[in-house]
Amino acid sequence: MEREFDWKEDTEVFSAIEKERERQEDSTELIASENYVSLAVLKAQGSVLTNKYAEGYPGKRYYGGCGNVDTVEDIARERVKKLFHCRFANVQPYSGSTANMAAIRSLLQPGDRIMGMSVNGGGHLTHGYSLSFSGRDYDSKSYDVDKETFLLDYDAILQQARTFKPKLIVCGASAYSRAIDFKAFRRIADDVGAYLMADIAHIAGLVATGEHESPIGHADIVTSTTHKTLRGPRGGLIMTNDEELAKKIDKNVFPGIQGGPLEHVIAAKAVVFKEDLSSEYHDYIRQVVKNAKRMAEEFVSMGYKVLTGGTDNHLFLIDVLSSRNITGMACQKLLESVNITANRNSIPFDTQKPYVSSGIRIGTPAMTTRGFTEKEFVAIAHFIDEAIKAKDDLKRLDEIKEEVTRLNRQFPLPYEALK
Numbered sequence: 001m002e003r004e005f006d007w008k009e010d011t012e013v014f015s016a017i018e019k020e021r022e023r024q025e026d027s028t029e030l031i032a033s034e035n036y037v038s039l040a041v042l043k044a045q046g047s048v049l050t051n052k053y054a055e056g057y058p059g060k061r062y063y064g065g066c067g068n069v070d071t072v073e074d075i076a077r078e079r080v081k082k083l084f085h086c087r088f089a090n091v092q093p094y095s096g097s098t099a100n101m102a103a104i105r106s107l108l109q110p111g112d113r114i115m116g117m118s119v120n121g122g123g124h125l126t127h128g129y130s131l132s133f134s135g136r137d138y139d140s141k142s143y144d145v146d147k148e149t150f151l152l153d154y155d156a157i158l159q160q161a162r163t164f165k166p167k168l169i170v171c172g173a174s175a176y177s178r179a180i181d182f183k184a185f186r187r188i189a190d191d192v193g194a195y196l197m198a199d200i201a202h203i204a205g206l207v208a209t210g211e212h213e214s215p216i217g218h219a220d221i222v223t224s225t226t227h228k229t230l231r232g233p234r235g236g237l238i239m240t241n242d243e244e245l246a247k248k249i250d251k252n253v254f255p256g257i258q259g260g261p262l263e264h265v266i267a268a269k270a271v272v273f274k275e276d277l278s279s280e281y282h283d284y285i286r287q288v289v290k291n292a293k294r295m296a297e298e299f300v301s302m303g304y305k306v307l308t309g310g311t312d313n314h315l316f317l318i319d320v321l322s323s324r325n326i327t328g329m330a331c332q333k334l335l336e337s338v339n340i341t342a343n344r345n346s347i348p349f350d351t352q353k354p355y356v357s358s359g360i361r362i363g364t365p366a367m368t369t370r371g372f373t374e375k376e377f378v379a380i381a382h383f384i385d386e387a388i389k390a391k392d393d394l395k396r397l398d399e400i401k402e403e404v405t406r407l408n409r410q411f412p413l414p415y416e417a418l419k
């Protein structure tokens with residue numbers, strides 16, 4: 001290199017990054033699948049490990065010079081095993097979706113039957129949705145929540161499984177606020193002779209700390225992301241207790257669907273798994289759940305239709321269309337205008353198209369990382385209500401935005417050192 005590249009010269013990209021940092025600082029982040037990583041996680045992900053190719057697994061790579069990344073990947077795998085009390089772990093999946101793809105391919109042949117939760121009911125695209133690989137390569141039928149209670153109805157799922165006879169049942173959700181009974185899913189899978197896969201992408205932090213029942217020991221394969229409640233880098237993870245399945249999973253990740261692993265991301269995963277083993281992290285997860293319960297309660301007391309009436313975990317859904325005659329899409333835009341970020345979400349049996357939707361999904365992991373307690377979440381619930389009431393009053397919306405921003409700035413991001 002003739003001279004060291006000065007990153008400040010690339011103003012197009014770095015000014016957008018700086019603006020994003022400011023947006024994150026000024027906004028109340030309520031997207032249930034987002035969080036703020038520690039400086040240590042950022043440092044590992046932004047390290048020289050991004051330069052390294054390492055196809056294969058520790059001790060069996062297809063490139064030279066892999067000693068250090070072997071050390072890192074071994075540490076990541078050992079920490080996962082300790083965190084989730086499982087026997088085998090693969091930390092290479094680039095995302096939750098590729099983790100699910102590799103896991104499903106380890107259990108099914110193309111055309112086999114798969115039964116997962118519907119997307120409208122709260123499931124994920126990769127659990128058998130018609131436009132996803134999981135609904136295209138396999139014969140898929142979704143189960144739903146109960147029409148009245150919006151809860152998983154294990155008897156109905158059993159009856160459906162007896163009729164459909166899937167080879168794989170997938171449990172786990174992206175938008176379900178109640179505890180999932182993994183033992184009940186195991187009984188259903190056993191009844192129809194199916195494999196069981198649990199995708200704990202959302203609740204992984206609760207599972208790791210014992211604040212939600214663990215599917216390890218009940219599901220044949222457990223998948224997760226590492227960036228949601230676990231508070232790590234964006235990425236995926238696969239776990240099992242079955243040695244033969246573990247070998248199949250490794251082959252299906254590499255060379256099955258991925259090439260070179262992202263060792264810088266794996267290093268960041270290793271760092272966060274250590275953080276997640278700490279008692280501070282356990283306290284954090286307890287506070288995440290307390291905050292979600294309290295905020296949901298506040299919405300109920302203001303007359304909002306909170307699905308299932310509350311939450312057992314880190315998120316809940318509000319049917320804003322029937323509560324306040326505003327679509328999910330309009331509500332999301334309105335909230336963004338007052339520096340509150342949430343995402344619109346289909347609700348079970350939604351009458352609106354997914355792009356519009358009737359609901360918004362609210363999660364507490366990110367703002368709890370910044371130090372919000374029940375008090376601040378209650379204040380934000382009222383700002384949301386006031387914004388909806390004042391939706392055509394631009395002056396009032398500006399005032400709400402100022403108040404929200406002032407509150408957020410009292411809880412800075414943990415990145416002072418980067419400024």
Ligand code: DSN
Binds near residue numbers: 032096124174
């Ligand atoms: N789409 C993600 C979420 O926001 O929940 C799940 O992959």
